[in-house]
Amino acid sequence: MMHSSLVMYDDDYRKLLVIIQRLAQDATAKGVFLVDTNGQMVAEAGEMQGIDATSLASLTAGNIAASSGLAKILGEEEFPTHFHQGQRDNLFITLAASRIILVVVFDERSSLGLVRLRVKKAGTQIAQVFEEIRKKAEREQSSGGSSPFSEITDDDIDNLFSE
């Protein structure tokens, strides 16, 4: 369904966090980020606390969306991995699941080969978690499960805008 929300519960979030923390460690990465293809930051790990993660997420999603458009023009299905080399830091970006982008930031302590290798394993695990999330969402939808929205009132919404 086009308009379904991405709903992340605590247990799913923790699973993802464990995977990306391990990836950050194994790949000797400075930071690992999971970003929704619509530009929302899902989870982050590593030593890059304080970075503007919201902007990083939005720009990563824009980058992936633009490359995906380019791929289609060239008759490719997708360009699933991207590598940006900087003077100090490098970025490795890959699609981990249909709507999730995995971003790894690394410097001279690591290498592209190592990052690629570690991302491969972590990517599979991340895809599995999102498959579970998708199934859970389907089950909830068919059973009319709970949502934080179902209980809110007009007053709750109006109060948000009262100065």
Next chain:
Amino acid sequence: MSFINYSAREINCKIVYYGPGLCGKTTNLQFIYNRTNPEVKGKMISLATETERTLFFDFLPLALGEIRGFKTRFHLYTVPGQVFYDASRKLILKGVDGVVFVADSQVERMEANLESLDNLRVNLAEQGYDLEKIPYVMQYNKRDVPNAAPLEELRKLLNPGGKIPDFEACATTGIGVFETLKATAKMILKDLRNMSR
């Protein structure tokens, strides 16, 4: 497509400002950015050309407050208005929760308004959205210019039957900017509530 994070107790939604070139989409975001407290907003990103025309998008994250313990965050995006950037507009509409159509009130921009509105409808439909069904607000911008078309005429063309909320605005001075944003955010939250019931 909203993102509900139970772990961080956050709800994230995406609003896209659409409209013809130079209608004031970026100006809307700039005014919001300039008039909100630092703790409420994130950094505003503008991917623009050297002449400050939007090349890909502008982005502004806003935290509006809490609803039932959930922080509600809205990510505001603009699209590039120029006709030839259609591929980029399609990308930015991905996962949209609500749309603000910024119309240019100048008489000579009427055709551009209609063309852009039609383009919005087509681009949304390509992604399975129906403009009639998603949260959607009309803003008649540049009401202060001398060659502005009468409001009734704009309504007749762009919001026939007054089906959606519409606002007169002057984005450079801020008139109507927050009213438009609030109406859109409210519609999105009500829509999410109705979908979850």
